Amino acid sequence: MSAFIEQLPKVELHLHIEGSLEPELVFALARRNGITLDYPDESALRAAYDFDDLQSFLNIYYAGMSVLQTEQDFFDMAHAYLARAHGENVRHVEIFFDPQAHTDRGVPFSVVITGLHRALEQARHDWGMSSRLILSFLRHLPEASAIDTLRQAEPFRHWLAGVGLDSAEQGNPPEKFVRAYALAREQGYRLVAHAGEEGPPQYIRDALELLRVERIDHGVAAIEDPALMDELAAARIPLTVCPLSNLKLKVVDSMADHPMAKLLQAGLCVTVNSDDPAYFGGYMNANFLALQQGLGMTDRELLQLALNGVEASWLSPEEKTLLMRDIRGHGEKFGVYTGTG
Numbered sequence: 251m252s253a254f255i256e257q258l259p260k261v262e263l264h265l266h267i268e269g270s271l272e273p274e275l276v277f278a279l280a281r282r283n284g285i286t287l288d289y290p291d292e293s294a295l296r297a298a299y300d301f302d303d304l305q306s307f308l309n310i311y312y313a314g315m316s317v318l319q320t321e322q323d324f325f326d327m328a329h330a331y332l333a334r335a336h337g338e339n340v341r342h343v344e345i346f347f348d349p350q351a352h353t354d355r356g357v358p359f360s361v362v363i364t365g366l367h368r369a370l371e372q373a374r375h376d377w378g379m380s381s382r383l384i385l386s387f388l389r390h391l392p393e394a395s396a397i398d399t400l401r402q403a404e405p406f407r408h409w410l411a412g413v414g415l416d417s418a419e420q421g422n423p424p425e426k427f428v429r430a431y432a433l434a435r436e437q438g439y440r441l442v443a444h445a446g447e448e449g450p451p452q453y454i455r456d457a458l459e460l461l462r463v464e465r466i467d468h469g470v471a472a473i474e475d476p477a478l479m480d481e482l483a484a485a486r487i488p489l490t491v492c493p494l495s496n497l498k499l500k501v502v503d504s505m506a507d508h509p510m511a512k513l514l515q516a517g518l519c520v521t522v523n524s525d526d527p528a529y530f531g532g533y534m535n536a537n538f539l540a541l542q543q544g545l546g547m548t549d550r551e552l553l554q555l556a557l558n559g560v561e562a563s564w565l566s567p568e569e570k571t572l573l574m575r576d577i578r579g580h581g582e583k584f585g586v587y588t589g590t591g
């Protein structure tokens with residue numbers, strides 16, 4: 251592992267907390283809650299992490315999270331992720347959770363969010379790690395369910411920074427959620443959506459124009475549409491790109507084919523993220539390393555990706571200035587300069 255990557259101060263903006271559930275914790279929680287899994291042990295479960303596409307991953311992702319029952323379970327899951335991120339010098343995280351995947355199993359919204367919030371507060375207290383929580387709607391479910399979830403979130407509005415949209419993209423276009431996003435906007439939520447992961451570039455345009463999101467999760471399909479790339483670059487609309495996820499879900503055939511370098515060179519505000527690290531073979535450092543080793547990106551480019559992460563985050567302007575200073579200082583220590591300050 252490269253010391254440059256390990257010590258680089260990082261932010262993570264695209265992380266599904268349920269996708270951080272490692273097989274060991276899945277089995278520990280299953281034992282604690284008296285649940286029998288379809289797999290005999292941890293290694294059999296891990297062996298099933300061989301995906302053909304997004305849907306084949308989602309099937310296992312929803313099965314894995316069914317062991318989450320109590321507030322302590324949600325705390326333990328988030329705490330394990332945050333400890334790991336802290337160990338990789340991740341300074342700030344913006345975390346998705348999928349409330350409908352739990353409330354539909356009878357786990358109350360309050361149980362889910364209280365456990366997650368407590369872990370985030372502890373990470374802030376113990377490590378000075380800052381965070382935001384993003385409520386993500388499941389796009390394969392009807393819009394009415396998203397709107398009902400927004401209502402359930404009302405008592406916890408102050409713990410939530412934004413709303414997002416995830417799950418099966420194809421056939422579930424942004425336009426399906428126009429009313430849910432309008433309601434969220436009225437309630438002061440910041441808005442993001444997954445678009446252009448498996449879906450077409452048009453879904454990126456629609457997320458921006460119909461849902462009025464400020465950031466696109468994935469967005470790698472933009473590479474197919476030069477005019478859209480120009481617009482994203484000019485407006486500095488961030489893309490929260492997840493390289494190892496794209497590889498594991500066969501969005502790209504190999505890391506050498508990943509569009510990250512081209513998107514960066516075209517002036518887009520692309521950022522590095524791990525998406526579902528327990529399932530896709532790596533946390534933040536592994537994603538940076540894949541870009542370095544698989545795509546040949548330079549330390550200077552990796553430094554720019556880290557700065558983009560700060561720019562794209564929901565930190566305050568003062569916090570951004572401080573963290574960017576840390577990242578540039580790290581670059582100088584390794585003889586790497588971005589030339590932009």
Ligand code: HPA
Pocket residue numbers: 266269304311416417418419444447495525526
């Ligand atoms: O990468 C993803 N895409 C869509 N839905 C998801 N839910 C968890 N991870 C993902």
Ligand SMILES: [Zn+2]
Pocket residue numbers: 264266416444467525
């Ligand atoms: Zn995602």
